[in-house]
Amino acid sequence: MVVLSQPVPFDNHISVIPTYRPVPVLTSQSIPVVDLTDPEAKSQIVKACEDFGFFKVVNHGVRPELMTRLEQGAIGFFALPESLKNQAGPPEPFGYGSKRIGPNGDVGWIEYILLNANTQLSSPKTSAVFRQTPQIFREAVEEYMKEVKEVSCKLLEMMAEELGIEPRDSLSKMVRDEKSDSCLRLNHYPTAEEEAEKMVKVGFGEHTDPQIISLLRSNNTAGLQICVKDGSWVAVPPDHSSFFINVGDALQVMTNGRFKSVKHRVLADTRRSRVSMIYFGGPPLSEKIAPLQCLVPKKEDWLYKEFTWSQYKSSAYKSKLGDYRLGLFEKQPLLTHRCTV
Numbered sequence: 607m608v609v610l611s612q613p614v615p616f617d618n619h620i621s622v623i624p625t626y627r628p629v630p631v632l633t634s635q636s637i638p639v640v641d642l643t644d645p646e647a648k649s650q651i652v653k654a655c656e657d658f659g660f661f662k663v664v665n666h667g668v669r670p671e672l673m674t675r676l677e678q679g680a681i682g683f684f685a686l687p688e689s690l691k692n693q694a695g696p697p698e699p700f701g702y703g704s705k706r707i708g709p710n711g712d713v714g715w716i717e718y719i720l721l722n723a724n725t726q727l728s729s730p731k732t733s734a735v736f737r738q739t740p741q742i743f744r745e746a747v748e749e750y751m752k753e754v755k756e757v758s759c760k761l762l763e764m765m766a767e768e769l770g771i772e773p774r775d776s777l778s779k780m781v782r783d784e785k786s787d788s789c790l791r792l793n794h795y796p797t798a799e800e801e802a803e804k805m806v807k808v809g810f811g812e813h814t815d816p817q818i819i820s821l822l823r824s825n826n827t828a829g830l831q832i833c834v835k836d837g838s839w840v841a842v843p844p845d846h847s848s849f850f851i852n853v854g855d856a857l858q859v860m861t862n863g864r865f866k867s868v869k870h871r872v873l874a875d876t877r878r879s880r881v882s883m884i885y886f887g888g889p890p891l892s893e894k895i896a897p898l899q900c901l902v903p904k905k906e907d908w909l910y911k912e913f914t915w916s917q918y919k920s921s922a923y924k925s926k927l928g929d930y931r932l933g934l935f936e937k938q939p940l941l942t943h944r945c946t947v
């Protein structure tokens with residue numbers, strides 16, 4: 607038997623992964639689940655960020671009706687003829703994209719819309735997205751972003767309190783800032799026919815999210831996997847009523863590596879399409895990102911050099927999806943960061 611250690615290129619260079627080595631599924635016992643109304647929530651969040659860089663949130667307060675409305679709007683857009691969708695693409699980086707992810711040759715079994723959190727700052731491609739969709743879609747996008755931003759800030763404040771970061775809005779104020787570089791991504795992974803030799807298509811290849819925090823909500827189709835501490839992949843059971851939270855690269859730096867930005871990927875499903883919506887909470891472009899002084903007072907203990915979010919973003923956009931982007935900003939670069947397939 608041939609044992610594949612890396613995804614292999616398939617048609618359109620979309621990678622495929624063998625299903626004969628199934629990955630374990632995280633159970634409700636092993637995945638950290640945080641109930642935001644629980645008095646223990648703060649310490650559970652910090653533990654989950656240290657152990658996984660990932661957790662699930664229930665009782666978050668975002669209206670289920672709003673999630674469904676946004677999902678329906680996204681489905682409406684993705685159902686449009688290619689010619690109309692393509693008027694909003696290719697993404698720059700905002701707008702509509704199909705198969706191509708980012709500017710450096712990455713591809714996946716996916717189509718998506720990427721929107722700036724400040725929808726008032728229109729670009730030709732985002733205006734084209736909203737031209738093809740009813741006004742209620744734009745309203746759903748705006749209402750949803752307001753609500754998830756609040757949840758992001760609440761989570762960041764709970765982390766700050768538990769870590770003893772003063773003032774407690776040190777992290778959340780970057781996302782709350784009117785110049786915050788946050789964005790919303792709506793992803794559609796169409797069903798993928800089963801490949802020969804039981805191979806499954808990669809929808810979104812392995813990567814970490816560059817920002818501070820990501821809040822992911824999907825329909826009930828599986829596909830999301832995270833890379834855990836021992837380097838193996840585990841499948842995350844979907845739950846359309848909850849959020850899945852990813853620690854991003856910027857938060858890893860600000861906690862000097864105490865929190866890990868989680869490597870994750872999405873595999874396509876043979877029977878059901880997956881629709882996900884991810885809010886990426888990012889700092890303003892001019893914000894300086896470095897380990898927080900109150901956590902690491904002595905500069906010689908810093909694992910990372912200081913950089914602005916603008917510098918990190920431009921370096922990220924020169925990288926491939928699976929690259930270890932923090933490497934360039936480490937004081938002593940680490941050697942290996944790959945997950946096993």
Ligand SMILES: C=C1C[C@]23C[C@@]1(O)CC[C@H]2[C@@]12CC[C@H](O)[C@@](C)(C(=O)O1)[C@H]2[C@@H]3C(=O)O
Nearest residue numbers: 699707708712815816922923924925926927
């Ligand atoms: C290949 C790329 C796509 C990406 C920008 C990048 O050059 C590397 C990071 C990618 C990523 C992953 C998380 C988010 O989905 C995203 C919007 C982001 O901020 O960084 C994407 C970028 C993208 O698709 O434009």
Ligand SMILES: O=C(O)CCC(=O)C(=O)O
Nearest residue numbers: 791793810830872882884
């Ligand atoms: O679609 C998903 O479930 C995750 C997508 C993702 O990781 C991303 O958009 O950065």
Ligand SMILES: [Fe+2]
Nearest residue numbers: 813814815870
């Ligand atoms: Fe991601």
